[in-house]
Amino acid sequence: MPPFRYVQTVRFGDIDHAGIVFYPRFFNYCHIAFEELFGQGEYCRVLDERRIGFPAVHVECDFQRPLRFGDRVAVDVQLVRMGGRSLTLRYVLSKEGDPSGATCAEAKITCAIVNLDTFQSVPLPEGLRRLFEALKP
Amino acid sequence: MPPFRYVQTVRFGDIDHAGIVFYPRFFNYCHIAFEELFGQGEYCRVLDERRIGFPAVHVECDFQRPLRFGDRVAVDVQLVRMGGRSLTLRYVLSKEGDPSGATCAEAKITCAIVNLDTFQSVPLPEGLRRLFEALKP
Amino acid sequence: MPPFRYVQTVRFGDIDHAGIVFYPRFFNYCHIAFEELFGQGEYCRVLDERRIGFPAVHVECDFQRPLRFGDRVAVDVQLVRMGGRSLTLRYVLSKEGDPSGATCAEAKITCAIVNLDTFQSVPLPEGLRRLFEALKP
Amino acid sequence: MPPFRYVQTVRFGDIDHAGIVFYPRFFNYCHIAFEELFGQGEYCRVLDERRIGFPAVHVECDFQRPLRFGDRVAVDVQLVRMGGRSLTLRYVLSKEGDPSGATCAEAKITCAIVNLDTFQSVPLPEGLRRLFEALKP
Numbered sequence: 402m403p404p405f406r407y408v409q410t411v412r413f414g415d416i417d418h419a420g421i422v423f424y425p426r427f428f429n430y431c432h433i434a435f436e437e438l439f440g441q442g443e444y445c446r447v448l449d450e451r452r453i454g455f456p457a458v459h460v461e462c463d464f465q466r467p468l469r470f471g472d473r474v475a476v477d478v479q480l481v482r483m484g485g486r487s488l489t490l491r492y493v494l495s496k497e498g499d500p501s502g503a504t505c506a507e508a509k510i511t512c513a514i515v516n517l518d519t520f521q522s523v524p525l526p527e528g529l530r531r532l533f534e535a536l537k538p
Numbered sequence: 539m540p541p542f543r544y545v546q547t548v549r550f551g552d553i554d555h556a557g558i559v560f561y562p563r564f565f566n567y568c569h570i571a572f573e574e575l576f577g578q579g580e581y582c583r584v585l586d587e588r589r590i591g592f593p594a595v596h597v598e599c600d601f602q603r604p605l606r607f608g609d610r611v612a613v614d615v616q617l618v619r620m621g622g623r624s625l626t627l628r629y630v631l632s633k634e635g636d637p638s639g640a641t642c643a644e645a646k647i648t649c650a651i652v653n654l655d656t657f658q659s660v661p662l663p664e665g666l667r668r669l670f671e672a673l674k675p
Numbered sequence: 676m677p678p679f680r681y682v683q684t685v686r687f688g689d690i691d692h693a694g695i696v697f698y699p700r701f702f703n704y705c706h707i708a709f710e711e712l713f714g715q716g717e718y719c720r721v722l723d724e725r726r727i728g729f730p731a732v733h734v735e736c737d738f739q740r741p742l743r744f745g746d747r748v749a750v751d752v753q754l755v756r757m758g759g760r761s762l763t764l765r766y767v768l769s770k771e772g773d774p775s776g777a778t779c780a781e782a783k784i785t786c787a788i789v790n791l792d793t794f795q796s797v798p799l800p801e802g803l804r805r806l807f808e809a810l811k812p
Numbered sequence: 813m814p815p816f817r818y819v820q821t822v823r824f825g826d827i828d829h830a831g832i833v834f835y836p837r838f839f840n841y842c843h844i845a846f847e848e849l850f851g852q853g854e855y856c857r858v859l860d861e862r863r864i865g866f867p868a869v870h871v872e873c874d875f876q877r878p879l880r881f882g883d884r885v886a887v888d889v890q891l892v893r894m895g896g897r898s899l900t901l902r903y904v905l906s907k908e909g910d911p912s913g914a915t916c917a918e919a920k921i922t923c924a925i926v927n928l929d930t931f932q933s934v935p936l937p938e939g940l941r942r943l944f945e946a947l948k949p
Contacts, residue, residue, distance in 0.1 A: 413710055413718075414562070414703060416555040418607040418859065419928055423551040424868040425843065428836035429688060436687055444687075445745030448829065457835040460873045467867065467931070470555040471719030517830055520878065550847055550855075551840060555722065556791055561731040562706065565699035566825060573824055581824075582882030585692065593741065594698040599734045604794065608856030654693055657741065688834040692827040692881040699825070744829040 404536040405478040407434035408497050411468050421467035427506050428460070431492040434476035439532065448517060453526070455512040458487065462508035473497035474505070480536035486514050486522040488533060541673040542615040544571035545634050548605050558604035564643050565597070568629040571613035576669065585654060590663070592649040595624065599645040610634040611642070617673035623651050623659040625670060678810040679752040681708035682771050685742050695741035701780050702734070705766040708750035713806065722791060727800070729786040732761065736782040747771035748779070754810035760788050760796040762807060815947040816889040818845035819908050822879050832878035838917050839871070842903040845887040850943065859928060864937070866923040869898065873919035884908040885916070891947035897925050897933040899944060 409430065417423035435455070436444045447453050468474055475497040481489040489511040495504055514525045525533075546567065554560035572592070573581045584590050605611055612634040618626040626648040632641055651662045662670070683704065691697035709729070710718045721727050742748055749771040755763040763785040769778055788799045799807070820841065828834035846866070847855045858864050879885055886908040892900040900922040906915055925936045936944070 410710070412703075412707055413555050414560040414706060416553070418550045418553040418557070419865045419867065420555070421867070423843075424871070425551070425836045425839035428839065429686075432688060432834075432836065433686055436684070442745055449745070454830045456830065456832065456875065456878065458875050460835070460871065460875075462871045464867065464869050464871075471716055471723070547847070549840075549844055551843060556728045556730065558730070560706075561734070562699045562702035565702065566823075569697075569699065569825060570823055573821070579882055586882070591693045593693065593695070593738065595738050597698070597734065597736045597738075601730065601732050601734070604730065608853055608860070687829045688836070690827070690829040692824050692831070694829070697825040 404480070404538065405434070405438045407437045407476045407478070408473055409433065409476075411470055411472045411474055413470060416470050421469055424464060427462065427464070427468075427494060427508065428510075430474055430476050430494060431508055431510060434478050434492060435490070438478055438536070447529070451526070452517045453523065453529075454515050454517040454520075455488070456515060456520075457510055458513050459511040460508065461510075462506055464506045466503060466505040468494070468496070468505055478536055479538045480533050481509060483525070483530065483533055485524055488512055488514065488525065490533075490536065541617070541675065542571070542575045544574045544613045544615070545610055546570065546613075548607055548609045548611055550607060553607050558606055561601060564599065564601070564605075564631060564645065565647075567611055567613055567631060568645055568647060571615050571629060572627070575615055575673070584666070588663070589654045590660065590666075591652050591654040591657075592625070593652060593657075594647055595650050596648040597645065599643055601643045603640060603642040605631070605633070605642055615673055616675045617670050618646060619648075620662070620667065620670055622661055625649055625651065625662065627670075627673065678754070678812065679708070679712045681711045681750045681752070682747055683707065683750075685744055685746045685748055687744060690744050695743055698738060701736065701738070701742075701768060701782065702784075704748055704750050704768060705782055705784060708752050708766060709764070712752055712810070721803070725800070726791045727797065727803075728789050728791040728794075729762070730789060730794075731784055732787050733785040734782065735784075736780055738780045740777060740779040742768070742770070742779055752810055753812045754807050755783060756785075757799070757804065757807055759798055762786055762788065762799065764807075764810065815891070815949065816845070816849045818848045818887045818889070819884055820844065820887075822881055822883045822885055824881060827881050832880055835875060838873065838875070838879075838905060838919065839921075841885055841887055841905060842919055842921060845889050845903060846901070849889055849947070858940070862937070863928045864934065864940075865926050865928040865931075866899070867926060867931075868921055869924050870922040871919065873917055875917045877914060877916040879905070879907070879916055889947055890949045891944050892920060894936070894941065894944055896935055899923055899925065899936065901944075901947065
């Protein structure tokens with residue numbers, strides 16, 4: 402069982418002209434999983450009250466199997482590296498309930514920790530450090 | 539010839555699982571036409587410097603023909619009504635170059651004029667009043 | 676209690692430059708509620724196996740209060756009218772847990788019932804008729 | 813001067829809650845540039861008539877400077893590698909008219925060449941080979 406899993410249904414409007422999920426939307430799924438791992442309402446408070454943001458600075462993704470309309474996509478999130486002022490997470494996307502457990506896509510996303518007023522990097526607060534440490538594989 | 543026309547290509551990612559443009563994206567086309575009618579960079583200045591915004595308060599749209607991938611959609615914009623603190627525009631969407639000139643969708647969108655810091659309604663400034671008056675059919 | 680309610684969190688990427696949910700995305704929320712009311716996986720089967728689709732033909736929406744990042748939006752769905760080959764549903768959007776219960780937006784969306792291969796209108800199958808009848812207020 | 817440049821305005825709805833372009837939408841800009849480099853209407857014909865598609869199999873992107881509302885984003889496209897059944901392109905995003913010419917993001921995107929009915933890889937047709945060869949830096 403991975404440290405954190407978020408599951409959502411592929412939506413009617415997520416599909417592209419080739420009949421599969423438009424690949425930039427894989428990053429939407431990853432971002433929603435990121436929002437969810439903070440816990441209900443908490444990500445919003447981190448941004449709006451503590452003014453801490455997490456802009457992506459580097460993204461890598463392998464797309465191995467297409468996602469299609471009606472699939473349930475499971476996004477498993479793991480910590481890869483926690484630096485002083487940045488964070489790298491791995492997102493493994495698969496189809497929920499697929500007995501093969503085959504990976505559809507695997508993304509590694511590094512984000513900076515910044516003050517949202519200045520966009521200058523800041524250290525990760527202690528409470529959030531614990532949140533991400535819990536995502537160690 | 540209508541007062542203002544904006545044309546764009548239907549994009550690969552605009553299509554839904556039924557193989558046509560996902561209908562909420564018709565409103566994206568309308569909004570982009572709205573942004574464009576201010577002139578290069580001007581809409582942004584109205585929002586960011588004058589702090590005036592145009593939130594939609596009422597939308598009506600008839601969808602008559604689907605738009606498909608590769609279509610060029612022409613959005614013709616006309617003024618329907620300019621109130622003291624609101625604005626109604628008509629957007630007629632058709633396929634550029636279609637000899638029949640058939641309408642694909644016709645939307646009537648009313649927006650309030652608000653101060654973006656307070657979201658309270660404000661009168662439309664004179665310069666913008668002239669911009670929208672030029673859209674009278 | 677309304678016949679069918681779907682709830683989702685407003686996402687980071689749903690927000691526009693004015694700091695509120697970009698209004699075309701209200702229709703995304705309505706569409707996801709529509710997908711959900713069929714039951715898990717069922718909407719997809721209706722489209723892909725029975726080749727029945729529900730293209731929007733008319734949309735009306737009043738926007739009364741903005742939705743913001745972190746809000747939980749509740750979408751209540753009611754049947755307005757079931758014709759031979761079309762369907763009108765009302766979607767009332769509010770903030771889950773808002774003690775005032777204030778409506779943020781109210782949309783009335785009419786869709787045709789079509790065969791997805793021909794886009795010709797077809798009668799609503801009996802099983803789906805029952806599904807929508809259960810949404811009578 | 814790069815082999816191919818596509819320019820578009822950052823749109824009102826492209827912005828996220830942090831006030832910058834939501835990073836998955838950088839890939840939308842890249843994809844639109846990809847669609848455009850085929851020439852007017854040609855990408856659509858390649859997909860729909862020749863049934864050839866270009867699903868992303870690997871994406872890497874460095875995000876160096878945020879894009880904001882009202883920026884004009886220039887996407888420069890170069891060929892990195894043309895394999896038998898895949899293709900790697902580099903997309904450099906900057907702000908049009910920025911005297912520093914500073915890169916905002918640089919993406920390297922590899923796509924497979926597939927038959928859209930089977931999603932099996934196929935060789936790149938000769939005419940398209942010439943199109944991409946013209947993108948050599």
